[in-house]
Amino acid sequence: MRWTLDYGLSSYPERQNMQTLPLSGIRVADFGWMGVGPYATQMLALLGAEVIRLESSRVMDPFRQQRIKPQALGFGQVNFHKLSASVDFSRPEGVELVKKLVSISDVVASNFRPGTLERRGLGYNELLKVRPDLIMIMLSNVGGTVDNKLPGFAMFFAAFGGVSELTRYPGDVPSVLRSSMDLTAGANGAFATLCALYHRRKTGRGQYIDISASEAATRLVGDSIMDYVLNKRIRGGLGNQDWLMSPHNCYPCKGDDEWISIAVGSDEEWSIFCRASEGQNWVENPEFATSYLRKLNEQRLDNLIAGWTASQDKHVLAKRLQEAGVAAYPSTKGSELASDRNLWERKLFLSLDKPKPDGEPVVMRAPWRIDNTPEPSWRHEPSVGENNDYVFGELLGLGKAQREKLIQEGIISC
């Protein structure tokens, strides 16, 4: 490890106290579709990058379509503050347009099946010819170098990745996990892109990054993998339980499908919990005096606590337990976000510049707050080709007549 005192501050521009978004000046050509790719570039857009969705008018992003359950496809949640240019890159003229845009972009992102862009002449080596320091981020199910036909939906990443196996009631079937596994892959994509941007800033060199969504899921269970490598012990699911702490579960509360999670991490916390639940029959009960005994008698203890919580309001109980110093919190439903004072105070939700008439006026911010960052006016998610004039006209310098010709030929759609 080198311990130099030189931060290289002398090389910084003389703009002390300037407020700027971390990625201002960075442009991303975004082939992302569905959940994984768009979430990665959503994070970059939230950091100030100009993200331009490149959409083929022939293959629509399924998230734009109302298919299985319209309300579940939050296109806007992963595509706001981006621009959209529509170009048919199955045709050579379209490929040329894309290359022109790439030549003035810093990052290309894609979660198409590996090989898709290469077949169109848009592989990394081709793109390097127009942009020598390009960063390309390729997200796929199990990695771009693996010649496979494995499926590429979020629940499959959780299954291959080892998360489903470990998510279940004891002795029950494994669980399906949903979009969180797509977005976990996207979050890893954002991290890798940021690292590559930093690296380029320091060295002037771009690179190609190949990310596996199922490996991103596997990272979430690394600790369980260690049990296998150390002891050849195959872990299953514990439901909400922990292998040391007890009580450690979700308990029913008053109302329909209302729950509170309570976790007692040590004997010291147990005595706090007992003070906060005075009069209950686990207090001063020698069966539950130590974490070892509580774990041995966990089922009985869980039943007793469930009986106690069942008649109580989850918010009131959580507040009371937290005030005493016990880790307890209500199980949050999506419907409760609107009234979550803490989250609104923390401005987790963003209003977009043009609420669409059919809803989605509000989206969720990046999962971080960075000081000294200006708050831009957040743009709505773009319709297909909404920014064609800006992208093809202003950025690529095509005159109106040229653009109209390309529209007539179907290279640009409108």
Next chain:
Amino acid sequence: MIGEGKTLQGVRVIEYGQMVAAPFCSLCLADAGADVLKVEPPGYGDPARRYGPFKDDIPDQEGSGLFLYLNTHKKGLTLDISKPRGREILDMLLDHCDVFVHDLKPSIAESMGITSDGFRESHPALVVTSITPFGNTGELRDYRMYDLNVFHGGGEGYITPPGKSDMTKPPIKAAWFVSDYYSGIDAASASVAALMQRELTGNGTSVDISKVESVLGINRLDVATPFFKDGAFETRQTLAWPPGMGGVYKCRDGYAISFYHLDRVWQDMIKAMGNPAWAREERFSSRQKRIENGDEIHDRFEGWFSEQTKAGLYQLGYEQGAPVAIVASTEDLFDLRHLKEREFFVNVTHPRVGSYPYPSLPAKFSGSVNTVGRPAPALGQHNVEVYHKQLGIAVDELRHLAWERVI
């Protein structure tokens, strides 16, 4: 161009973190090539050292699997930052680093002056990343929350597991520490973003990560969108697939998940099943019809799956594109062809525990080599190297600091 240095070459990180979230943040940075110094309280160190799993279940503070996984590639120091001299030494360390990752309770960080203007002025180029249950502001900021509480508080619990059956069963959390890992990767991204901002402004900054918001954020599609859209929101019931669209099936040696919501995907599935005559009947020819006759499909699939093995099902997916994924156990992960081909597991040799394969970063960088395979540090392993050789603290003083349990 392969192999030209590390991605985050030269980035110096100090981590003061416990268990999973903050250590995972700095692990991601270390995996990408940053130099990470982990600072632990003297005596017992990070509680992850006591959590296990241990070899043969015998407790050993140098042998906890949780700790070993989350702290590879790091160097280790001990320091009691609540003591005045400990705090001075922390400031000396911070003078030599780019990112300080910590998980101090907000009120404690405040009382230590870590959030003050004075601290910022004395470390103008430092990025300070804090990871706490609810972030550094708001009335809940000092709440005590374990991974369990965060997962349920962040809304993913309420939709896990999706299923139509028994709604009197509680919602459950995913795996063991999933929500902590979510916030760890977010914190790592934000830390690098702050370094990018420093490139533009010359100034360090503070990054505030709320674990609950990380869980909400990564579930934005299932938890947040529906509410804002039309008031309908997902539950464990609404997120369940109707029979005829997919399910979790028992096979001979475990489980598999199959999902065949679209005609194209359904065709891939029945082709992999050998195109049985029943599946080609008119009653199953569209999604709507398959949902109407879903119970029959479910029964047929249960029968077919019960004769399959995980290895065979994996092969059908790998070679034919069948929309089926085996539910991999921690053992299966070591047999999966795609993980082998990518060399996802990297051997790390620990002087006391031995040589074992560890999961690595899910990203391969063409322009840099990152994995160094350094094992997790023993408690205080690098005290002399850093405190004496690098910071210039006299060995004589180190003896006193050890006696006073400052290090």
